[in-house]
Amino acid sequence: MPPEEAIDVERLEESCVFFECYLYPFSQLYDGIHIPLSISICVFGTISNIFNIIVLTRKTMRNPINILLCGLSAAQWLLASNYLAFLIVEHYRMQCFALLWSEALTWYRFFNVNLNVVFHTIAFLTTIIVAVYRYFAVKYPLRASSYLYKPQLAVAANIAVWIVVPLMCVPVFFISEVKGIDGEHMNCTFTEPMFDLNYQANPVLVSAVFWMFGIVLKLIPSLVLTALLIGLIKSLKSVERRRSKWKHATRSRSAGSDKSGRKFSSRPRTTRMLVIILLLCVIVELPNGILNLLMAIYGEEFGIRIYDHVGSFMEMLTLLYSSLSFALYCSMSNDFLTTFRALFMPWWNDDKDAFSGSYIAVNTSAVGFRRNRRRATEAVIGP
Numbered sequence: 001m002p003p004e005e006a007i008d009v010e011r012l013e014e015s016c017v018f019f020e021c022y023l024y025p026f027s028q029l030y031d032g033i034h035i036p037l038s039i040s041i042c043v044f045g046t047i048s049n050i051f052n053i054i055v056l057t058r059k060t061m062r063n064p065i066n067i068l069l070c071g072l073s074a075a076q077w078l079l080a081s082n083y084l085a086f087l088i089v090e091h092y093r094m095q096c097f098a099l100l101w102s103e104a105l106t107w108y109r110f111f112n113v114n115l116n117v118v119f120h121t122i123a124f125l126t127t128i129i130v131a132v133y134r135y136f137a138v139k140y141p142l143r144a145s146s147y148l149y150k151p152q153l154a155v156a157a158n159i160a161v162w163i164v165v166p167l168m169c170v171p172v173f174f175i176s177e178v179k180g181i182d183g184e185h186m187n188c189t190f191t192e193p194m195f196d197l198n199y200q201a202n203p204v205l206v207s208a209v210f211w212m213f214g215i216v217l218k219l220i221p222s223l224v225l226t227a228l229l230i231g232l233i234k235s236l237k238s239v240e241r242r243r244s245k246w247k248h249a250t251r252s253r254s255a256g257s258d259k260s261g262r263k264f265s266s267r268p269r270t271t272r273m274l275v276i277i278l279l280l281c282v283i284v285e286l287p288n289g290i291l292n293l294l295m296a297i298y299g300e301e302f303g304i305r306i307y308d309h310v311g312s313f314m315e316m317l318t319l320l321y322s323s324l325s326f327a328l329y330c331s332m333s334n335d336f337l338t339t340f341r342a343l344f345m346p347w348w349n350d351d352k353d354a355f356s357g358s359y360i361a362v363n364t365s366a367v368g369f370r371r372n373r374r375r376a377t378e379a380v381i382g383p
Contacts, residue, residue, distance in 0.1 A: 023306065024309060027309035027313075030312065034312045035087055038087055038316050039088070041080075041319045041323050042083055042087065042319060042323075043084065045080030045323030046077060046080045048325070048326030049074075049080060049322075049325070051340065052070070052077075052329065055336055056069055056073065057070055060339060061336070062151065064149050065134065065154070067155055068157065069130065071158035075120075075122040075123035075126060076119075076123050079318075079319070080319060080323060082116055083319060089109060089112075096190075101194040101196070102193075106178045106196060106197065114172050114173050117169055118166050118172075120318060121169055122161055122165045124217075124221065125165060126158070127225070127281045128224060131225055131278050133149070135228050135231055135235065138232060138235040139231070171212065172213070174205060175200050175206045176198065177197070177198060177199075178195050178196075179197075180193055181194050214290075215289075218292050219290065219293055221289075223286075225281060225282055226286070228278070229275065229279060232271070233275060236272070236275065273331075273332035273333060277328060280324065283317075284317050288318070295307055
């Protein structure tokens with residue numbers, strides 16, 4: 001390396017107040033694939049969450065956890081479909097289509113961006129409620145069955161989240177505004193007026209909103225979710241130890257008892273599925289909370305040096321997390337997969353009688369859930 005280049009590198013590294021010199025090459029590389037990659041994820045997320053909603057709302061699948069997961073899928077579907085529209089607009093804006101720089105379309109982007117925050121927050125808080133339900137169902141099954149594990153409470157929780165979160169997110173709509181810009185912007189040159197989104201000129205308001213989101217709606221819920229996740233893992237291990245002892249004590253029982261044992265042993269699989277969902281949520285949301293908090297502390301300088309370089313990547317991770325639930329449900333929930341096949345893939349089994357038998361079993365299980373709430377507290381997807 002020539003001495004001049006070495007000096008430039010040293011100066012660059014010395015100016016890395018927030019290590020942005022290491023993020024800039026990554027940002028340059030990732031920004032080239034962000035839009036096509038995110039569009040692909042959004043298309044899959046939009047379609048898969050429609051499948052989730054259809055399957056989880058079937059009569060054979062109705063239980064409190066599934067009701068909450070249906071609300072979660074609805075929020076994730078809105079996030080994926082809304083962000084898909086935003087990405088398409090952004091793609092053609094970068095191609096310098098004059099219409100997309102107009103005031104009307106910029107106002108559309110204003111509401112689109114802020115509604116994405118609302119849908120994302122709804123999905124996040126619904127995930128926490130799912131964690132609370134499942135933790136108490138595993139840790140205190142009898143009490144949860146009597147007081148918590150009721151479909152009416154799950155519906156009420158969904159409604160409450162969809163009412164409270166939009167109200168809490170109202171301040172977000174006040175930190176950005178539509179502003180006129182120069183005729184030359186982002187390598188685009190127009191003779192007619194151009195508009196874009198910018199932060200409000202009031203730094204106190206912007207900082208206050210980032211403080212609220214960084215701590216109240218991101219960091220604290222992420223820590224609560226982490227604690228619930230750890231507690232759920234410990235409770236799951238305790239249940240598996242008891243199950244192992246139970247299996248050892250019932251080895252000599254009849255075939256009918258073995259069948260009930262297989263049903264009993266299949267339930268931790270769905271709890272593990274929820275553990276994976278919660279873990280993915282923590283991995284995505286905790287860094288987001290930290291970034292929002294640092295943005296509130298350091299202000300615009302941090303936004304330019306760091307947030308602008310990693311923001312697109314964090315958005316992609318959020319979209320990816322919101323789109324993975326369908327794959328997890330299919331791979332880790334027999335009841336979900338059975339119902340999905342019955343609805344969309346009736347040709348899956350060559351033996352129609354065997355298929356009918358499996359579908360009847362799902363209905364029988366649903367009746368069992370209504371007759372015995374204690375059993376229902378140990379199920380997650382499907383009765």
